[in-house]
């Protein structure tokens with residue numbers, strides 16, 4: 001159900017931008033999605049289609065670009081990309097690490113229909 005709230009905030013941004021552009025139709029929304037955000041892209045698109053009805057942002061296609069998960073190790077100072085959710089430094093084996101990216105989800109850019 002978390003996707004629903006996230007989708008609503010994506011839509012709010014899209015509608016605001018559409019209005020700023022003179023109520024043009026939003027065609028594409030580019031979203032950055034951390035691999036550990038726990039969000040399902042298909043699910044967000046589905047909610048989007050439902051929620052955006054009767055708004056200038058209806059019918060936009062959502063594009064998701066994945067952001068890899070990166071941890072920073074406080075013991076050896078290295079930053080490493082991790083594949084699975086395992087907070088352990090691949091360099092030194094320490095677990096004094098911090099997740100510095102991989103959980104984000106935000107609208108990176110969007111495109112509005114250009115009439116000219």
Ligand SMILES: [Zn+2]
Nearest residue numbers: 073076089092
């Ligand atoms: Zn380390």
